[in-house]
Amino acid sequence: MKRALVCGAGGFIAGHLVKRLKADGYWVRGVDIKAPEFSPSSADEFLLLDLRDAAQCRQALLMKNGSATDFDAVYQLAADMGGMGFIHSAECEIMHNSALVNNNMIDAAATLGAKRYFFSSSVCIYRDMAPGEPELTEEQAYPALPDNEYGWEKLYAERMALAYGRRYNIAVRIARFQNCYGPEGTWTGGREKAPAAICRKVAEADDGTIEVWGDGSAIRSYTYVDDMVDGIRRLMDSSVEGPTNIGTPEYVSVQQLVDAVAEAAGKRIGARYVPGPVGVQSRNFSNAKIYSTGWQPRVSLREGIGKTYPWIESQVRMARDRGDGAQALAATGPRPPRGKKASRT
Numbered sequence: 001m002k003r004a005l006v007c008g009a010g011g012f013i014a015g016h017l018v019k020r021l022k023a024d025g026y027w028v029r030g031v032d033i034k035a036p037e038f039s040p041s042s043a044d045e046f047l048l049l050d051l052r053d054a055a056q057c058r059q060a061l062l063m064k065n066g067s068a069t070d071f072d073a074v075y076q077l078a079a080d081m082g083g084m085g086f087i088h089s090a091e092c093e094i095m096h097n098s099a100l101v102n103n104n105m106i107d108a109a110a111t112l113g114a115k116r117y118f119f120s121s122s123v124c125i126y127r128d129m130a131p132g133e134p135e136l137t138e139e140q141a142y143p144a145l146p147d148n149e150y151g152w153e154k155l156y157a158e159r160m161a162l163a164y165g166r167r168y169n170i171a172v173r174i175a176r177f178q179n180c181y182g183p184e185g186t187w188t189g190g191r192e193k194a195p196a197a198i199c200r201k202v203a204e205a206d207d208g209t210i211e212v213w214g215d216g217s218a219i220r221s222y223t224y225v226d227d228m229v230d231g232i233r234r235l236m237d238s239s240v241e242g243p244t245n246i247g248t249p250e251y252v253s254v255q256q257l258v259d260a261v262a263e264a265a266g267k268r269i270g271a272r273y274v275p276g277p278v279g280v281q282s283r284n285f286s287n288a289k290i291y292s293t294g295w296q297p298r299v300s301l302r303e304g305i306g307k308t309y310p311w312i313e314s315q316v317r318m319a320r321d322r323g324d325g326a327q328a329l330a331a332t333g334p335r336p337p338r339g340k341k342a343s344r345t
């Protein structure tokens with residue numbers, strides 16, 4: 001039986017990846033600094049470890065009695081991360097914590113003999129683009145000009161993983177994810193990304209108006225989590241080398257995202273645009289590399305939001321029923337980074 005280690009398995013994308021690996025017949029060990037928030041992990045074994053620590057990265061890869069584990073695949077999706085609000089307010093924590101995780105994890109995997117290593121990078125490594133600009137290929141990430149420190153950390157971590165791939169006998173695969181959304185993603189507290197935040201606001205909206213950061217014109221693509229996980233699996237099993245974009249080519253404005261959520265909710269919703277961290281103006285990336293693996297996105301934004309909105313609406317309802325609604329719903333600013341005092345943000 002093939003064995004996979006999934007780092008960040010207490011989180012959104014890696015939690016879904018564990019389910020997919022189980023369906024693909026793998027024995028899976030999940031590790032994270034926290035347990036999954038919304039449902040028990042599907043992993044055969046789940047270890048609570050802080051991967052900023054080099055010794056704990058090695059522990060993640062070793063058997064419990066200390067002997068070497070023969071992992072066929074290591075998926076590294078652990079990161080101190082969140083949506084734009086978090087990225088702009090917690091840049092020191094993001095650079096510090098995620099760089100430690102990435103440096104220590106690739107070193108442990110390469111030196112302990114893991115065969116294949118997947119790293120979850122982001123399209124945040126690219127420069128800003130103007131609407132209508134022709135698509136960028138992966139190579140056009142250079143000369144580099146990421147919009148935020150989260151992107152710079154990812155770029156460094158990509159290069160770190162590639163350097164280990166050149167030195168050691170470990171096959172490195174790197175995906176640059178576009179925005180990903182779906183059920184069981186963070187939906188409140190300050191780390192949530194735009195699709196989840198808009199779903200939550202629409203679920204809460206009584207008067208038909210929600211506040212949205214920016215002016216509604218920013219262009220993005222939003223990839224449903226099942227499609228993203230399919231891309232991860234295909235890339236990992238492929239011979240495609242070097243960073244590889246994964247994301248649906250369905251590009252929409254933030255206003256169109258709001259409209260898709262309103263439609264799924266069956267509500268008439270108006271957006272009141274307010275100043276806030278939005279990030280880049282536009283995105284448009286080549287998918288030729290990931291298409292060469294046979295990957296194609298299957299879920300449109302309309303279908304994906306149609307699956308995500310009911311889940312977030314049920315979370316909002318449960319929070320209200322538990323009586324923590326007022327607290328959850330009032331959370332507008334980023335939650336302090338894990339393990340840090342509130343004053344740091």
Ligand code: NAD
Nearest residue numbers: 008010011012013032033050051078079120122177179180
């Ligand atoms: P997530 O926050 O849901 O999952 C990340 C997990 O990493 C969390 O469960 C967190 O507890 C864990 N983690 C953080 N620090 C850790 C530590 N020191 N030790 C162990 N675990 C730790 O995020 P996600 O959306 O599932 O993202 C997964 C990966 O994909 C990340 O690398 C992220 O940067 C990347 N990515 C995500 C998106 C997106 O739209 N969600 C887009 C681009 C890239």
